[in-house]
Amino acid sequence: MILPDLDELIALQSAAQGLDLRAHRAALAQLPGGHRSAQRGRGLEFEEVRPYAEGDDRRSIDWRVTARRGRPYTKVFREDRERPAWLLADLHQALYFGSKRQLKSALLLRAAALLGWVTVGGGDRLGAVLAQDDLPPQIFSPRGRNAGVLPLLQALVKAQPRSPGEPKAQGFNSALSLLASLVKPGHLVFVLSDFSGLDSRSEALLAGIAAQCDCRLLWITDPLESSGLPDGDYRVGVPGKLRWLDGASSKPAWQRNWAAREKRIGDLALKLGLPLTRLHTADDITQTLPALLRQPAWAR
Structure with a gap:
């Protein structure tokens, strides 16, 4: 090839x-899920903190600065193009x-x-x-x-x-x-x-x-990773570690291994x-x- x-x-x-x-960023920002923060996908970048004012989004409060200074402070963002x-x-x-x-x-x-x-x-x-x-x-x-x-x-x-x-x-x-x-x-x-x-x-x-x-x-x-080898005898592996495999007899184990890998990757994506x-x-x-x-x- x-x-x-x-x-x-x-x-x-x-x-x-x-x-x-x-x-896609706008569409993705609307997807549900607790892992997505309020800042994610809105095209903004942090610029500074300032004292909290009436009407500010409470999700933007900077709790570290608030705790240190004893009064509410909020994060200010600017659009990042x-x-x-x-x-x-x-x-x-x-x-x-x-x-x-x-x-x-x-x-x-x-x-x-x-x-x-x-x-x-x-x-x-x-x-x-x-x-x-x-x-x-x-x-x-x-x-x-x-x-x-x-x-x-x-x-x-x-x-x-x-x-x-x-x-x-x-x-x-x-x-x-x-x-x-x-x-x-x-x-x-x-x-x-x-x-x-x-x-x-x-x-x-x-x-x-x-x-x-x-x-x-x-x-x-x-x-080939999901289907397994066709019927017949094949030499598989990497240089120095080649071995013969029978396609028909190896297929069940091959497909089980792939299914386990597929599940692990799919479960990880779903979890995150x-x-x-x-x-x-x-x-x-x-x-x-x-x-x-x-x-x-x-x-x-």
């Missing part, structure tokens, strides 16, 4: 024409796999590029954290226009795996921890991953991010109130992702 190059990812800018993330949207790209070696159309890593690159172009095309700034197995995560500070997208696309093309490997949680968790220290209330976060390295640490970090941001999970999947969207290697991202972005509420 062909690996995406920089020219292809730049060309995805045309598929982003007419798409905007802001409509260029709020950052963050991408977390979990680009580990195990994504070098695909049974339909494209590798999972290629799908992640194309989805990240398209979301990046949509972000800056709508006038927002794009920031990103790139996870790579045992390497320290790369940070891309929020920037607008081409300056926000092109450095990320270059890094994605360079970092994409070129051979298969085993999934690891370390790179994903390091990136999540770093992202949690960078985001602020009201920021928009897209987590692009196959979640193969999801563990209790990942879940705790995602909970922290979800507590203050509009966060969405984009789950990179391949049809996070929209979960599956992106399939069999689909054309220039068709599926724009269709999702045009929906009034993205919660699949």
Whole structure:
């Protein structure tokens, strides 16, 4: 399968024409759930505190300052017309796999590029954290226009795996921890991953991010992962750890393992109130992702 190059990812800018993330922020702010704060999704950024006045929104009271000064103080916000949207790209070696159309890593690159172009095309700034197995995560500070997208696309093309490997949680968790220290209330976060390295640490970090941001999970999947191997004998695994499997006899255990993984990811998304969207290697991202972005509420 062909690996995406920089020219292809730049060309995805045309598929982003007419798409905007802001409509989703407004729709998402109306979704129920105790995890969503009063500040989430309203396009405002903290500016200062001042004494509370009659008619102020009580939800904006700054209780720390109030307790320290002995009288009510309220937070004042200003409209932020260029709020950052963050991408977390979990680009580990195990994504070098695909049974339909494209590798999972290629799908992640194309989805990240398209979301990046949509972000800056709508006038927002794009920031990103790139996870790579045992390497320290790369940070891309929020920037607008081409300056926000092109450095990320270059890094994605360079970092994409070129051979298969085993999934690891370390790179994903390091990136999540770093992202949690960078985001602020009201920021928009897209987590692009196959979640193969999801563990209790990942879940705790995602909970922290979800507590203050509009966060969405984009789950990179391949049809073979859920269906199992067709009938016949196959050598499966990674270099140095290959073994023979019979498709028919391995299918029940394969599908049970997938169902357990599917349940864990689905339960986590439900618990944290996070929209979960599956992106399939069999689909054309220039068709599926724009269709999702045009929906009034993205919660699949």
